[in-house]
Amino acid sequence: MKITPRLSSIIHLVENCGSVADIGTDHGYVPVYLIENKICKRAIASDVNIGPLNIAKDYIQSRKLSNKIETRLGNGLKVLNSNEADIAIIAGMGGLLIADILDESKEVARSIPFFILQPMTASDKLRKYLYNNGYEIVKEKLSKENERIYETMLVKHGEMKISDDINFEIGEKLIQQQDELLIPFIDKKLSKISIIMDNIKSNSNETVKYKQLQEKHNKILEVKKAYESERHN
Numbered sequence: 517m518k519i520t521p522r523l524s525s526i527i528h529l530v531e532n533c534g535s536v537a538d539i540g541t542d543h544g545y546v547p548v549y550l551i552e553n554k555i556c557k558r559a560i561a562s563d564v565n566i567g568p569l570n571i572a573k574d575y576i577q578s579r580k581l582s583n584k585i586e587t588r589l590g591n592g593l594k595v596l597n598s599n600e601a602d603i604a605i606i607a608g609m610g611g612l613l614i615a616d617i618l619d620e621s622k623e624v625a626r627s628i629p630f631f632i633l634q635p636m637t638a639s640d641k642l643r644k645y646l647y648n649n650g651y652e653i654v655k656e657k658l659s660k661e662n663e664r665i666y667e668t669m670l671v672k673h674g675e676m677k678i679s680d681d682i683n684f685e686i687g688e689k690l691i692q693q694q695d696e697l698l699i700p701f702i703d704k705k706l707s708k709i710s711i712i713m714d715n716i717k718s719n720s721n722e723t724v725k726y727k728q729l730q731e732k733h734n735k736i737l738e739v740k741k742a743y744e745s746e747r748h749n
């Protein structure tokens with residue numbers, strides 16, 4: 517089983533549980549690991565596409581775990597009934613899709629105490645959705661794989677406090693928990709913004725966008741400086 521750093525960051529956020537649901541399981545590595553290592557007692561592995569679900573099914577069978585991991589075909593949390601899962605993992609999808617999955621099944625979502633969310637894109641929009649919809653980020657962890665840095669969040673129902681809008685972009689828990697990849701993560705963001713700014717600098721139609729990016733760049737730089745000076749004190 518290939519437990520890469522990205523998958524490992526998901527697994528490390530799972531505390532002992534009765535039943536875990538892995539939504540969009542694909543290969544099925546995560547539920548198999550959680551059951552084989554006795555972190556969870558039972559699992560539901562779901563996928564909206566039959567191809568990946570069959571791959572997961574074969575893998576689960578090959579590990580002789582079909583009695584503990586049930587596979588279900590379907591969209592998002594719609595494969596679950598209320599109170600079926602103690603924790604739902606939604607990883608490896610865009611942040612907007614993850615927010616849609618939570619939003620489309622509010623009743624089931626309310627019955628799940630914990631979520632592990634790993635957005636591949638638009639993590640700021642996902643954090644904003646969580647903030648506006650009664651979710652609280654308990655922990656966050658960064659992981660690095662093939663030069664890409666991934667954000668993984670442990671989320672529960674509750675009230676989330678946000679000190680500044682820039683913390684939708686850079687999760688406050690990453691700062692509080694002094695994540696070891698925080699500085700490289702911030703530097704990647706800064707360089708991405710700089711590249712876009714360079715590309716649109718001479719285009720007069722993009723003046724507003726340029727200013728917005730400049731503002732964002734400055735705010736992220738402020739976060740970095742404050743973090744560095746706090747760490748050195």
Ligand SMILES: C[S@@+](CC[C@H](N)C(=O)[O-])C[C@H]1O[C@@H](n2cnc3c(N)ncnc32)[C@H](O)[C@@H]1O
Binds near residue numbers: 543
């Ligand atoms: C990139 S894979 C990620 C697999 C695994 N969760 C991981 O993190 O390695 C995304 C998987 O999510 C599935 N998927 C996409 N949209 C979905 C949805 N709305 N509900 C359930 N599964 C979905 C895809 O079919 C695909 O197998």
